Amino acid sequence: MGQEQRLIDYIEQSIIQNWDRNALTDYKGITLQYKDVARKIAKFHIVLESAGIQPGDKIAVCGRNSAHWAVCFLATLTYGAVIVPILHEFKADNIHNIVNHSEAKLLFVGDQAWENLNEEAIPLLKGVVLLTDFNPVVCRDERLLEAFEHRNAIYGSRYPKNFRPEHISYRKEQSPEELAVINYTSGTTGCSKGVMLPYRSLWSNIAYCHEMLPVRPGDHIVSMLPLGHVFGMVYDFLYGFSAGAHLYFLTRMPSPKIIAQSFSEIKPRVISCVPLIVEKIIKKEILPRVDNKIGKLLLRVPIINDKIKAAARKEAMQIFGGNFDEIIIGGAPFNADVERFLKEIGFPYTIAYGMTECGPIICSSRWDTLKLASCGKATTRMEVKIDSPDPQNVAGEIICRGDNLMLGYYKTMKPLHRLSTSTVGCIPVTLA
Numbered sequence: 001m002g003q004e005q006r007l008i009d010y011i012e013q014s015i016i017q018n019w020d021r022n023a024l025t026d027y028k029g030i031t032l033q034y035k036d037v038a039r040k041i042a043k044f045h046i047v048l049e050s051a052g053i054q055p056g057d058k059i060a061v062c063g064r065n066s067a068h069w070a071v072c073f074l075a076t077l078t079y080g081a082v083i084v085p086i087l088h089e090f091k092a093d094n095i096h097n098i099v100n101h102s103e104a105k106l107l108f109v110g111d112q113a114w115e116n117l118n119e120e121a122i123p124l125l126k127g128v129v130l131l132t133d134f135n136p137v138v139c140r141d142e143r144l145l146e147a148f149e150h151r152n153a154i155y156g157s158r159y160p161k162n163f164r165p166e167h168i169s170y171r172k173e174q175s176p177e178e179l180a181v182i183n184y185t186s187g188t189t190g191c192s193k194g195v196m197l198p199y200r201s202l203w204s205n206i207a208y209c210h211e212m213l214p215v216r217p218g219d220h221i222v223s224m225l226p227l228g229h230v231f232g233m234v235y236d237f238l239y240g241f242s243a244g245a246h247l248y249f250l251t252r253m254p255s256p257k258i259i260a261q262s263f264s265e266i267k268p269r270v271i272s273c274v275p276l277i278v279e280k281i282i283k284k285e286i287l288p289r290v291d292n293k294i295g296k297l298l299l300r301v302p303i304i305n306d307k308i309k310a311a312a313r314k315e316a317m318q319i320f321g322g323n324f325d326e327i328i329i330g331g332a333p334f335n336a337d338v339e340r341f342l343k344e345i346g347f348p349y350t351i352a353y354g355m356t357e358c359g360p361i362i363c364s365s366r367w368d369t370l371k372l373a374s375c376g377k378a379t380t381r382m383e384v385k386i387d388s389p390d391p392q393n394v395a396g397e398i399i400c401r402g403d404n405l406m407l408g409y410y411k412t413m414k415p416l417h418r419l420s421t422s423t424v425g426c427i428p429v430t431l432a
Contacts, residue, residue, distance in 0.1 A: 007180070007203040008078055008172050010242035016165045018217050018244040024067035025248045027262055032067050034244075037074065039155075039163045044075035044134075046154050050147035051126065055080030055171060058102045058182065061131070062086035062095055063110025065227050065249040068131045070237060072108045073227070077180060078170035084182045084194075087228035088113045094192060096121040098184050102194060102410065106144075108134075176200035182410050183230050185356050194410030197230070201359035202238065204381050204403035208361060209239035211380060214325045217244030219269040222262065224254040224277075230360045231331055231352075235272040245269070256281045263321035271320055271327045275334040278327065278349070281319055282338050289315045299337040303344050313345040326367040328352050330360070336373065343372050351375045358382070358404040379404070 018034045025031040032040070053059070059076045061083065063069050076083040084102045086095055088110060099107055099122045107128045109117070119128065119138050127145075128138035139145040159167060173180070180199045184192040215221065221240040225232025240247045248266050252258055254277060263271075287298055290312045303309050320327065330352035342349050348367040353375035354360035362384060365376030378384040381403040388396025 005203060005207070006172055007199045007206070008170050010203070010206060010238075011074060011078060012168050012170055014242050014244050016168055019165055021218060021244060022246040023241065024070050025246065026067050027248050027250050027266075029251065030067060032071070035163075035165075037071055038165075038168060040071045040134075041075040041078060042159070042163055042167070043151050043155050044071070045079050046151050046158070047144075047147040048075075048079050048081065050150070050154065051141060051144040053079075053081060053105055053126075056082060056179075058082045058084050058104040059106045059108070060084040060086055060099050060102060060104040061108045062090075062113050062228070063088050063108070063131045064112070064251055065223050065232075066110070066131060066251065067249060068134065069108075069110075069227055070241070070247070070249075072131065073233075073237070074241070080171040080173075082179050082182060084184070085228040085233060086184065087226055089226070090192075092116045092118065092121075098192060098194075100124060102182055102184075173199040176203070177407065179407065181230075181233075181359075183228075183233075183356055183359075193412075195230075195356045196407040196410050197359045198407050201404050201406060202234065205234045205359050205361055206239050206242055208364075208380050209235060210243065212364070212366060213239070213270050215240060215243040215245050215269050219243070219245045220248065220266050220323075221245045221270060222248050222250060222266055222268045224250045224259070225272055225274070225331075229331075230356050231272065231354070234359065234361075235270075235328060256285050260285065260319055263319070267321040267323035269324055271324050273327060273329060274331040275329055275338075276332070278329060278342075279335050279338050282316070282341065285319055286312060286315050299341050303341075309345045312341075313347055316342075316345065316347050324348070326350050328364070330354060340372065357406045358400065358402075359406065361404060362398075362400050378402075 015034050015038050021034055023032050023034040023037050059081050061069060061072045073083055084104055086098050095117060103124060105126050107122065107125055108131050109128060110131050114130065114137065126141040127136045129136050136148055177198050177200065179196055180202055181197040182194045183197060184194050221236055223232060223236040225236060227233050227237055237247065250258065250262060259281065290298065290308060326348040328350045334351055350364060350367045350370055352361060352364040354362045361379050362382060363375045363377060364379055370376055382400055383402055384398060384400045386396045387399050388394045
C-alpha cells in the first residue's frame with residue numbers, strides 16, 4: 001500500500017473536496033455537513049490529546065447508527081487510536097467483557113445502551129462519554145475532565161479564524177499492517193472474538209467499492225445495517241463518506257414500512273442489506289401489489305407473462321426509492337425462491353460473500369454479471385480456492401488470502417497462516 005493508497009487519505013480528501021456538502025443525517029434529526037464533521041473531529045482530537053490518549057490506544061463505541069457514532073469512529077481513526085465498535089444489541093455482560101478484553105481507555109455509548117451497563121464492571125476505562133452530546137457521564141481521570149471542560153476554549157485559541165480545509169492534516173497510518181479496528185464477532189462459533197483489521201484491509205475493501213459502485217459526491221446512501229458490524233461499517237459508512245455521499249442513518253429497526261417511507265424520500269444510490277429484509281419486502285409488499293390472487297405462487301413457478309415481470313420489477317424498484325444502481329445482499333444465505341424471482345424480473349441485486357475476518361468481502365460481482373445462486377468471483381486483491389479432492393463435485397473448505405485478510409484474533413498467540421470457512425456454515429473460522 002503506497003503513499004497514494006492510504007485509508008486516511010480517503011477521509012481527508014473527501015472532507016476537503018466536499019466541505020459544503022451534507023455528510024451525515026440522523027433520519028428526521030440532525031444533519032452535519034462535511035465541514036461540521038471536520039470541526040467535531042478537531043475538538044475530539046483536542047480532548048484525546050489533552051487527556052493523554054496515545055496513538056494505538058483503544059477507544060470503544062457502542063450505540064445505534066447515528067451521525068455522532070460516525071464522528072467518533074472517524075475521529076478515533078484519524079487520531080491514530082484503534083476503534084473498537086460494539087453492537088448495541090449485545091447484552092450488558094458481553095459489552096463489559098469486550099470493553100475489558102480490548103483494554104479500551106474510553107467508551108462512547110448511546111444513552112439506551114448506557115442504561116443497562118454497570119460502570120463498576122468496566123474499571124479500566126478512563127471515562128464513559130454519551131454519544132448524544134459528547135459529554136462524559138463517568139470520569140476517572142482529571143485530565144479527561146479538564147479536556148472536556150476546556151475543549152471549546154482550546155479549539156478557539158488554536159483556530160482563531162475558524163477551522164478551514166487547509167487545517168486538515170491527520171495522522172497517517174505508519175504501515176499497511178498497522179491495526180485500525182478490533183471488531184468483535186457476534187460469537188456464532190463460541191465467545192466473541194476480536195478480529196484485528198489493519199489499515200490495508202479497510203483500504204482494500206473501500207477501494208473495491210470505488211471500483212465497482214457508482215456513488216458520486218452528493219448521492220444519497222441509507223445506513224440501515226448496524227455500524228458495529230463490518231458490512232455496514234465499510235459498505236455504507238466508510239465507502240459512502242469517502243465518496244462524498246450524504247449518509248442517512250435510520251435510528252429505528254428497518255421494517256418494510258420504515259424502508260418504504262424513508263427510501264421514497266431519500267432515494268439512495270446504493271443499498272446494502274441482509275437477505276431477511278429483502279425477503280420480507282418481496283413477500284409482504286411486492287407480491288400482493290403485483291397480483292392478489294396468485295401472490296406467493298410467483299415465487300414457486302416460472303413467470304411467463306412479460307407484463308407481470310414488468311409490474312413486479314417496477315414495484316420492487318419503487319419500494320427501494322427507484323434511484324438505486326443495485327442492492328448488495330450479504331450476511332446470511334439468501335432464499336432460493338426469492339432470488340430466482342428477482343433474477344426473473346431483472347431486479348438489480350448482488351450477493352456478496354464475506355466475513356468479519358476479511359473486513360468483510362471475499363467474493364462479489366456486479367449484478368449484471370452475477371449468475372443465479374452464485375456469490376460472484378473473488379474480489380480484487382483476494383484469492384479463493386476450494387480445498388477439496390474434487391472441487392466440482394465434492395464439498396470442501398473455502399480458503400482465501402489477500403489484502404482484505406485480518407491480522408488475527410486479538411490476544412491469541414497462534415499465528416495466522418490461512419483463513420478457511422466451511423461450505424455449509426456462514427462464518428466458522430479455523431486457523432491452521
